[in-house]
Amino acid sequence: MPDTPSYRPAPVFARFYEWISRRRFFAAQFEPLRRELAQMSRGRVLEVGAGGGQNFPYYDPARVSAVEATEPDGTMLRYLRAHLQDSRVPVHVTEATAEHLPFDAHSFDTVQTTMVLCSVGDLGATLAEIARVLKPDGRLLLLEHVRSPRRGLAALQTAFTPIQRRVAGNCHLNRDMASALRDAGYAIETERRYGGGMFPLRLYAARPPSCRRAGARVVDGPATSPPAPSPRRRGGARAGRCPGARKIYS
Ligand SMILES: C[S@@+](CC[C@H](N)C(=O)[O-])C[C@H]1O[C@@H](n2cnc3c(N)ncnc32)[C@H](O)[C@@H]1O
Numbered sequence: 001m002p003d004t005p006s007y008r009p010a011p012v013f014a015r016f017y018e019w020i021s022r023r024r025f026f027a028a029q030f031e032p033l034r035r036e037l038a039q040m041s042r043g044r045v046l047e048v049g050a051g052g053g054q055n056f057p058y059y060d061p062a063r064v065s066a067v068e069a070t071e072p073d074g075t076m077l078r079y080l081r082a083h084l085q086d087s088r089v090p091v092h093v094t095e096a097t098a099e100h101l102p103f104d105a106h107s108f109d110t111v112q113t114t115m116v117l118c119s120v121g122d123l124g125a126t127l128a129e130i131a132r133v134l135k136p137d138g139r140l141l142l143l144e145h146v147r148s149p150r151r152g153l154a155a156l157q158t159a160f161t162p163i164q165r166r167v168a169g170n171c172h173l174n175r176d177m178a179s180a181l182r183d184a185g186y187a188i189e190t191e192r193r194y195g196g197g198m199f200p201l202r203l204y205a206a207r208p209p210s211c212r213r214a215g216a217r218v219v220d221g222p223a224t225s226p227p228a229p230s231p232r233r234r235g236g237a238r239a240g241r242c243p244g245a246r247k248i249y250s
Contacts, residue, residue: 037114045110
């Protein structure tokens, strides 16, 4: 069941977010994190909810061949298109919600989201769609603010979420991203924690459920080759297992 009905345009929030995200004090806090995430991206990348293209400057042409940037909000789309020239890799823009991605199955090496999964109407459907379009040896990279591990703060986040959703484009303060990833069948490889208070940030790298099913061989570096399913394998991942919980980016 979706936890909120569906996507609704948020033009006022889009204008505000574009303005604040370009202010130096705001951008400086996120810059190292955006850089870190983009450095993990490999091959053909799907960026879901790309906003105004805030991540475009960080994609590395040595690692990333092309970026497909999706965005459902008409106002954000205008900013996104205006910032295409910030990217050093080719970017193609598609209007789409995260819950319905108009791409073939297993067509991306990396899917990246930054500050998006707090806002999607149906988190479960979004993670399932991302799993569908990721190659079995691909990776989901997230930079998201999450539910606080401190009970008092989590209660406060829940109390403020209705107001936050109204003023900030359906942003939920209290989503437990690690549980959502596991419930959707992902294997979390890396979790990094930043900040705290009402907006604790997490960076996750996770393998899709198809990785386990295919027994894909997982390697560090460009994930461009198709999976090599094999019933028995020496070294690397064993059939039916994906090397989740292995911290490869530390
Ligand atoms: C806080 S902005 C983040 C923008 C950008 N990713 C960044 O890192 O600055 C949230 C973004 O999520 C997008 N969004 C909200 N609901 C969505 C949905 N259902 N599917 C895809 N994107 C969505 C919004 O349009 C907006 O661009």
